Amino acid sequence: MNKIKQVLTKQRQNKDYKDLYIIKIGGNVIDNSENLYRFLKDFAALPDFKILVHGGGKVATQLSETLGVKAKLVDGRRITDIETLRVVTMVYSGLINKNIVAQLQRFGNNAIGLTGADGDFIRAKKRPVKTVDYGFVGDLDKNSIKPKNLISLMEAGFTPVFCALTHDGEGQLLNTNADTIASALAVALANYYHTTLVYCFEKKGVLKDINDEDSLIREIDPKHYEELKKQQVIHSGMLPKLDNAFSAIASGVKKVIIGHSDDLGNIKQHQPFGTHLIDN
Secondary structure (H helix, E strand, C coil): CCHHHHHHHHHHHCCCCEEEEEEEECHHHHCCHHHHHHHHHHHHHCCCEEEEEECCCCHHHHHHHHHCCCCCEECCEECECHHHHHHHHHHHHHHHHHHHHHHHHHCCCCEEEECCCHHHCEECEECCCCCCCCECEEECCCCCECHHHHHHHHHCCCEEEECCEEECCCCCEEECCHHHHHHHHHHHHCCCEEEEEEEEECCCCCECCCCCHHHECCEECHHHHHHHHHCCCCCCCHHHHHHHHHHHHHCCCCEEEEEEHHHHHHCCCCCCCCEEECCC
16 A cells, blocks of 8 residues: 555545545447436436546547548547647537536436636646647646535535546646546545546446457456556557556545446446456
């Protein structure tokens, strides 16, 4: 147990901490209206405090094509030039975010849609140019989240719904990875709540065989994670997700789960689901 976790454990022993669930949904959930409906119904039913983080799915790509804005990719990563930033701002913080908020209101959950610029909740730094210029992409650090402002919002009865946009404090919006935003929120709020971070997507969890849903890996610790990477069982898009998750655990987050969006309701039923990431 590292020094940070020792300090946080001592704090929790002396305080009446409430539970907080930070849930991130992937594009495959957003793109399917039936899946999104089921997910949001389960999300709204979660007890205590909760925060939802989402990206943009295929909608931003489709709108870009309609507007004649050609996607630029380097090694599978999107370059966010000024035209792309305009599109993702319209889609992420507008169409998708407000649709999610409206659906949550339908389920009796008083949600409020946000970017990182709203309330100065999340400040990022524009990614520096090294070998590649990623454009208007934001990176987060330990000072990016303003937890007290966010706590005030939740304590007032609102459920924050963050899209994948932040700002730099100088008037510039930045496209920021939604997995990273979810992890940063969990770490920043772990000092104030028993925080559980959940990544929901279209698979049951981390699988040994991507084509076999029965090959679910129930638990992964850092040593096991390194072995799975060497064996190429975990690769590509799962790597940043798990890197963020293990960083969150090392920084005091109570629990990290990666699982299917349809299984989110298991939390309320106190039933296990997905892959649990644990410390050594």
